[in-house]
Amino acid sequence: MSQSLPPVLTEVAYENGRYVAFDRPLPGEPQTLYRVAEGALAAAFSATDGSADAVRTAVAEGAETAVVIAGDASVRPLVPLLPSTSGSALLSGFMGTHKKKWGGQSAPEEGEFTPPKWFFKGFGDWARLPGEPLTVPAHPIALIEEPEVVLVYVNDADGTPHYAGYTFGNDLCDIGLHRKDPGYNPYCKLCDTALAPWLFLGPPPRSATGRVTIVRDGATAWEGNFDCGSDALYFRVRDMADHLFSFPAVRRPGLVNYVLLGADEASFHDGFQIADGDRIGIDVKSHGVTFENTVRYVSPAAAAPLPAS
Template sequence: MTVLFECLHDQVRHVGLGIPDAGEPLRLHRLREDDDLAALLAGAPDEEARTAAVTALLADRPLVEVAAQDRHRVRPRPPLLPAHIGDALVSGFMMTHNVKIDTGTQDQPNWFVKGLGDILRVPGEPLSVPGGAVAVCEEAEVVLVYVGDAQGVPRYAGHTFGNDLTDIGRFKRHAGHLSYAKLCDAGIAPWLHLGPPPRSATGEVVIERGGSPAWKGSFTTGTDAIHYDVAAMMDRLFAHRSLHRPGRVHYVYIGADRSSFHDGFRTADGDRVAIDVTSHGVRFAHPLAWTGPAERPAAQEWGR
């Protein structure tokens, strides 16, 4: 499966292929100002076409090699993040996984909005938590990425992985407060996989406190772990024309199985949440910050 990532190198947009190992040089292609990767992928009907379109574009773009010691000059970006933050919508579904399903399950899971593109955080950036949060937990998830085509219809462009940080305590106190519970930042891995959503994605979450592991647990996600037909779930969501806009990028978190909260653990300000999607060679981590939005530092945790 083709995997690409976008980044800023010396403040200029570049694209790389694959998931680079920590400490290795980076091979990047410098993009032009008018290159629109999102539109390019939205116009391709399947993985083969998306891969061909990207390959053709990069073949005509200058190759830049960044030595391992200079990787601090490279800042990853959320996949396909548009120049105008308002053109990106971050949302998701809850209670999707088989392990959470009961006899009263509805035929379409609840959908929520987390925010616009500025709440996405790449590895190493802190995830902010609203003041007054009750009990915050990590949620390791598959993130589907869609792009509005020329008519505004969202088209699948690929998927990545993320952390749908949630004030689950607020939701447990009052189920009607789901919308408030989801207003935390969202972690996202910079690597966009151009193939279909994974049937299975497995791995481990480690929460560190004071530099030492305080909790760890495994997770299983992917379409096989979800009670609903994901394609039908997305079709029903995007049947709403209010979500149609040319060029709008949708980041849809499709749910998690269990979290540290279900194991009785409570996260705290300063904890570091590391997610290792072992099945796909993807690793990313974020510190948690209860102090509200802060200046975004340079992301440094590129390791897979």
């Protein structure tokens, strides 16, 4: 980690309560947790200027605390700012955002903004945490891992979005289905997405670099580097976000938005095929963030038949 990183916030479940931690101690070191009521953390971002100091003051002052040992198995990380009510958060993202896909160029500064394609991934509570399986339909054509920066926004009572910070995710999808027919892209995205539980309280990173390692049967089957920082993108992050939030549907009061900014080339582009049981490890070396998830093919039971006409 050569760059200076912003402060980090983590939401956790501990002893039947919801808590916030404002540091990342090494395993075995003490860590202070601050108890928060449902929605209080999201409210702190909309009721203050959103800075790390202001949010910490709003959440920590007068809060019940607990001191735990970092790495304690009874402390369970949560997806940052995820409401407990299903349907109160959206997971979505942009496609084809990297300069590599635009001949190394950047979007022109002048003229009308032409937005990238956007996709809906699912509700926020569909996101998986590190260590949880990523399920996909039983017969994908060709899966691809996609390490990405994920912006987090909370809408206030009037529906105005407030940027909270960023984390990282793995937008696993069936790129083979997309390439078969781009119109199938909504189906392509119906694979689980992993989100890291650490929320960086700062602007989107200009550089976010790391390495993917895919393990099969206990051995490394593929590995490669990635760059998902804003300097690697063709589009400017502010333009993408401003365009997305011009749509009232994503500005519903109290909604939390997790927005994926797009991925670098990955294992698929190297001719590798992700298989059932593969373990995908994402190491964002620039930020000291690592997480891994195992891919699981799933064959659901058949849906109940329609009534006869």
